[in-house]
């Protein structure tokens with residue numbers, strides 16, 4: 418890709434991960450005359466959280482993640498969040514289908530593959546929960562085909578690796594959805610960036626660190642440092658998107674917008690066990706999610722996953738969470754201390770006070786021995802051979818700390834789009850459910866920050882062409898859901 422410096426652009430996007438790449442392509446589809454630049458700190462795209470080995474690659478659709486269906490005190494299961502994430506993922510699929518219809522975009526096989534999504538539980542209490550969850554979910558058209566079983570022979574067929582060597586008297590149950598996916602978000606990001614590079618008025622520049630942000634009369638001025646040559650330059654932009662992953666919080670603070678005051682970050686690191694032995698890999702073709710340990714945060718739900726990366730299949734188990742003060746995997750230990758401001762110290766101290774159990778849990782995870790890590794995996798795969806598994810470092814998640822009138826500060830596990838009132842700058846904070854729902858998050862950004870254009874006939878018509886059905890209508894209209902989903906599955910070669 419050529420690295421031409423456009424000193425004045427319509428849109429500057431900081432960071433070349435899945436979020437910026439998606440927003441840039443969406444905006445160019447809506448207005449091909451827009452001049453935009455993506456400035457990325459590293460020497461290529463998708464190096465941080467969007468890299469396939471830094472995340473689990475689950476196409477989150479609420480099919481298997483038990484933390485999206487909380488259980489109330491009366492035993493009932495709330496499926497609202499699972500339905501919302503499912504329809505958001507369908508919106509992502511529509512966008513990817515639209516792009517795969519263009520010869521310049523490349524094949525869906527490079528980034529999305531069908532992998533069944535299973536939930537697996539042990540013990541009477543969790544078996545009752547899973548059965549109740551299945552009954553509640555299958556009432557909704559998005560989950561109608563989900564299967565439930567307590568039959569060990571069926572489970573041996575669904576997940577053979579996990580059933581060998583298991584105690585015959587163990588009380589277990591599972592659900593299976595055959596329409597689950599594994600997504601290589603790194604390959605998808607790179608396909609989006611390559612597609613952008615073929616269009617006029619677009620620059621993707623690497624080894625470029627955004628170090629300062631100042632308001633101007635008609636937008637923003639960003640100070641950008643070339644990390645190889647040390648050269649400084651200035652980019653003026655009418656709109657700036659801070660899609661810097663864990664690096665978005667410091668940039669938001671730099672902007673000084675009042676909407677960004679009071680936010681802090683709680684970094685959580687991660688590790689996986691990875692297996693590439695083809696003999697083992699071929700016995701497990703599924704993503705199997707289970708219950709998180711008591712006291713564990715929602716992102717620590719253990720899962721044993723089939724991963725398809727660059728045409729090769731591997732298994733990934735984890736994540737094992739941990740605590741660090743870095744906001745990016747390749748960040749600095751000073752990231753957390755340098756993010757403390759008079760406006761966020763109150764919320765940060767309140768979160769430290771109220772989440773002592775979480776801190777203790779994370780420290781316990783960090784101090785785990787290799788044998789203790791294998792012990793967690795043995796609950797999934799009793800007959801494992803330690804020689805088949807190696808430890809890898811996952812991406813960094815920066816959970817959101819924000820002000821709360823009652824508690825002073827709260828820890829939030831989702832994502833939050835923080836935008837200036839005048840719509841000239843927006844930042845994406847948080848991590849989960851992340852890459853799978855990028856398209857919905859970016860559509861929301863467009864509606865907030867490009868409200869006038871989004872309401873124009875031209876943009877409305879293009880949005881209708883790309884997205885035959887949005888989240889709300891997909892939640893409610895079963896026939897439309899089925900037909901749109903079927904169309905996307907065909908275009909993405911999933912069916």
Ligand SMILES: Cc1cc2nc3c(=O)[nH]c(=O)nc-3n(C[C@H](O)[C@H](O)[C@H](O)COP(=O)(O)OP(=O)(O)OC[C@H]3O[C@@H](n4cnc5c(N)ncnc54)[C@H](O)[C@@H]3O)c2cc1C
Nearest residue numbers: 432434435436458465466467473475627662664812851853
């Ligand atoms: C362990 C783990 C498991 C996950 N599992 C899943 C999953 O199974 N499914 C799912 O959908 N999501 C998952 N996620 C979430 C998903 O990976 C993220 O939501 C998504 O990748 C975030 O994309 P992004 O573009 O915001 O950030 P990133 O991919 O982190 O990109 C941000 C970019 O900004 C750059 N940058 C930072 N600061 C600057 C600066 N000052 N100047 C210039 N550039 C800068 C960085 O170098 C980086 O390249 C997981 C995340 C983690 C950590």
